[in-house]
Amino acid sequence: MIETPVLIVGGGPSGLMLANELGVRGVSALLVDAKPSTAFNPQANATQARTMEHFRRLGFADEIRKLGLPPDHPTDIAYLTRLSTYELARLSLPTSAQAARNVQNMSGSWSAAELPHRISQKYVEPVLKKHAEKWKSNEIRFAWKLNRYERFEDHIKAWIQPIDNSQEEIQVKTLYLIGADGARSQIRQSLGISYVGATGVKRGFMGGQMFAVYFKSSTLYSKIPHPKCWMYVTVNAQRRSLLLSVNGSDEFAFHAAIHEDESADKWTKEDAYSVLAQALGCEVEAEILSHLTWTAGHSLYTERMSDDRIFIMGDAAHLFTPTGGLGYNTAVEDAVNLGWKLASVIKGSGAPRLLETYSLERVPIAKRNTSYAKRFADSVGLFEISDDFELDTAKGRSDRKLASEHFNAHVRLEFNIPGVTFGGRYDSSPIILSENGDPPLDEPNTYTPFAGPGGRPPHFWLGDKLSLYDTFGKDWTLLCTGLVAEKHDKFIEAAIKNHIDLKIIHHPQPELENLYEAALILIRPDQIIAWRGDSDENAFDVIRRVLGWHL
Numbered sequence: 050m051i052e053t054p055v056l057i058v059g060g061g062p063s064g065l066m067l068a069n070e071l072g073v074r075g076v077s078a079l080l081v082d083a084k085p086s087t088a089f090n091p092q093a094n095a096t097q098a099r100t101m102e103h104f105r106r107l108g109f110a111d112e113i114r115k116l117g118l119p120p121d122h123p124t125d126i127a128y129l130t131r132l133s134t135y136e137l138a139r140l141s142l143p144t145s146a147q148a149a150r151n152v153q154n155m156s157g158s159w160s161a162a163e164l165p166h167r168i169s170q171k172y173v174e175p176v177l178k179k180h181a182e183k184w185k186s187n188e189i190r191f192a193w194k195l196n197r198y199e200r201f202e203d204h205i206k207a208w209i210q211p212i213d214n215s216q217e218e219i220q221v222k223t224l225y226l227i228g229a230d231g232a233r234s235q236i237r238q239s240l241g242i243s244y245v246g247a248t249g250v251k252r253g254f255m256g257g258q259m260f261a262v263y264f265k266s267s268t269l270y271s272k273i274p275h276p277k278c279w280m281y282v283t284v285n286a287q288r289r290s291l292l293l294s295v296n297g298s299d300e301f302a303f304h305a306a307i308h309e310d311e312s313a314d315k316w317t318k319e320d321a322y323s324v325l326a327q328a329l330g331c332e333v334e335a336e337i338l339s340h341l342t343w344t345a346g347h348s349l350y351t352e353r354m355s356d357d358r359i360f361i362m363g364d365a366a367h368l369f370t371p372t373g374g375l376g377y378n379t380a381v382e383d384a385v386n387l388g389w390k391l392a393s394v395i396k397g398s399g400a401p402r403l404l405e406t407y408s409l410e411r412v413p414i415a416k417r418n419t420s421y422a423k424r425f426a427d428s429v430g431l432f433e434i435s436d437d438f439e440l441d442t443a444k445g446r447s448d449r450k451l452a453s454e455h456f457n458a459h460v461r462l463e464f465n466i467p468g469v470t471f472g473g474r475y476d477s478s479p480i481i482l483s484e485n486g487d488p489p490l491d492e493p494n495t496y497t498p499f500a501g502p503g504g505r506p507p508h509f510w511l512g513d514k515l516s517l518y519d520t521f522g523k524d525w526t527l528l529c530t531g532l533v534a535e536k537h538d539k540f541i542e543a544a545i546k547n548h549i550d551l552k553i554i555h556h557p558q559p560e561l562e563n564l565y566e567a568a569l570i571l572i573r574p575d576q577i578i579a580w581r582g583d584s585d586e587n588a589f590d591v592i593r594r595v596l597g598w599h600l
C-alpha cells in the first residue's frame with residue numbers, strides 16, 4: 050500500500066500544474082495518468098499571459114517561451130477565403146522574441162510580467178512534467194490508471210494499476226483525491242456532479258462536429274501567398290476551418306467544420322488530404338500524423354468543484370469551445386488556486402475549511418470564462434457566408450468587404466484579451482477582505498490595473514527584466530510601499546504564530562504607492578491581493594481570516 054497526502058488522477062496541464070504547486074511547497078503527491086506519456090496531439094495552442102506569469106513564478110516561463118514557434122516566427126492571425134486566395138482580415142502580433150522585449154515597455158491593459166505565447170500544449174506538458182518530477186516529494190506515474198476508490202471519514206482508499214495490467218492493483222491511502230481526469234472525468238461522475246450551461250450549440254464554425262488533423266508538410270507555407278501567420282482561419286461557403294503552425298516550419302494543426310450530413314468518424318487519411326486541399330484551394334504534399342473528431346459548441350461548467358476530500362479541476366470541471374484559447378489556461382489556474390490551499394491545510398496553517406473556498410472562487414471563474422469563449426464562438430461562427438462569397442462579381446466583392454469588416458473587428462475581440470486573462474476576480478470569496486466600492490468593469494479587451502483585494506496585483510517593472518512579481522515570496526508576501534515602510538511588526542508576529550511563510554518586501558517608488566493606494570498589501574501565494582490597508586493593527590485577524598479560520 051502507498052500512503053500519500055494527495056493523489057492526483059490525470060497528468061494533463063491541470064494535474065501536472067498541481068503537482069508543481071505542491072512540489073514547490075514540499076507536499077507529497079502521487080500522480081497517475083492512463084496515457085503512456087504526455088499529449089501527442091497539439092491540442093491547446095495558446096498560453097495566455099497570466100498562465101505565463103504563473104510559469105514565471107515557478108521558474109520555467111523562459112523555458113516555455115523557447116519552445117513552440119521559433120523566436121522570429123510571426124504570431125499573426127488572418128482570415129482568408131482559402132489559404133491560397135483572398136485575405137479578408139489580419140491582426141499582427143509580436144513574435145516571441147519581440148514579446149519578451151516589448152513587455153518591459155508596456156502599460157495600461159498590457160502592463161504585465163509576461164505576454165502570451167503561442168505554443169502547442171504538446172510542448173508545454175513535458176516541461177510541466179519535468180518540473181513536477183524534479184521535486185523528490187512527487188511521484189509521477191504515466192501509464193497508470195485509477196480503477197476505483199472508496200471514501201472513509203478521514204481518508205480515501207484508491208486502487209491504481211498499470212494500463213497493461215502487468216501488475217496487480219496497488220492500494221493508495223490518501224487524504225485528498227484530485228480529479229484532473231478530463232472531460233469524461235470518472236471522478237466527477239462518481240460524485241454525481243453534472244455539467245451545466247450551454248451545449249450542442251450549432252454554428253457554421255465552432256459549433257458542431259470538427260475534424261482535427263495533425264500533419265507535416267514542408268511545402269505548405271509556399272502555397273500561401275500572404276505574410277506568414279501563426280493561425281489562419283478560412284471562410285467560405287463550402288467548409289470553414291482553422292490552421293495553426295505547431296513548430297513554425299513543417300508541423301501544423303488543422304480543424305475543419307463537419308456538415309451535419311457527413312460521417313467524419315469514418316474518415317480516413319485520404320479524406321484528411323481532401324479537406325485540407327479544400328481549405329488551401331489547391332493540392333499540397335502532407336504526411337498525416339493523426340486525425341480525430343471532436344465537438345465544438347460546449348460552454349459548460351459545474352456548480353461545485355469539490356465534495357469533502359475530493360476536488361475536480363480543468364476539463365473535469367468545465368468544458369470550453371476553444372475560441373479565445375481558455376480551456377487549458379483555466380485548467381492551469383484551477384491548479385494554482387487549489388495548490389497553495391491544499392499545502393496550507395496539509396501543513397496545518399490553513400483551516401480545513403479553507404479548501405471549501407476552492408470551489409467558491411473557481412466556479413464563478415469557470416462560468417465567466419466559458420461565457421467569454423461562447424461569445425467569441427458566436428462572433429466567429431454565426432457569421433453567414435453567401436454562395437457568391439468567392440466569386441469575382443459585384444455581390445462577391447461586396448460580401449467579402451462586409452466579411453473583412455466583421456473579421457477585422459472579431460479578431461481584435463478574440464485575440465487581444467488582457468481583460469479576460471488578467472481581470473478574473475474573487476471579490477465575493479470569504480477569504481478576501483473586500484472593500485466597499487466596485488472594481489473596474491469586467492471587459493474582455495481592456496484590463497484596468499486595480500489593487501483592491503480579490504484580483505491580480507497590478508504589475509510594475511522594478512528594473513531591467515526585474516518584475517515586481519519576481520520579488521514576491523514563494524508563499525505569502527507583504528508589500529510595503531512609500532518612502533519609509535509603514536510599521537508591520539504585527540504581520541511578522543501573526544505569520545510566526547500561524548506558521549506561514551511571509552516575505553516582507555519594501556519598494557519605495559512613488560509610482561508603486563500610487564498604483565496600490567495603500568501602505569501595506571497582503572498578497573496570497575497564488576498572486577492575488579487578499580487585503581490592503583495602512584496599518585498593521587488588525588494583522589492577526591487578517592491572517593486568520595485569509596487562512597480560512599473564520600469560516
Ligand SMILES: Cc1cc2nc3c(=O)[nH]c(=O)nc-3n(C[C@H](O)[C@H](O)[C@H](O)COP(=O)(O)OP(=O)(O)OC[C@H]3O[C@@H](n4cnc5c(N)ncnc54)[C@H](O)[C@@H]3O)c2cc1C
Binds near residue numbers: 081363365373375
Ligand atoms: C482540438 C482541441 C483544441 C484545443 N485548443 C485549445 C486552446 O487553443 N486553448 C486552450 O486553452 N485549450 C484548448 N483546448 C482544450 C485543452 O486541450 C484542455 O482544456 C486541456 O487539456 C485540459 O487539461 P486537463 O488537465 O483538465 O485535462 P486533460 O488534458 O484532458 O487531461 C486529463 C488526463 O486524465 C487522464 N485520465 C483520465 N481518466 C484517468 C484514469 N482513470 N486514470 C488515470 N488517468 C486518467 C487522461 O489520460 C488525461 O491525460 C483544446 C482542446 C482540443 C481537443
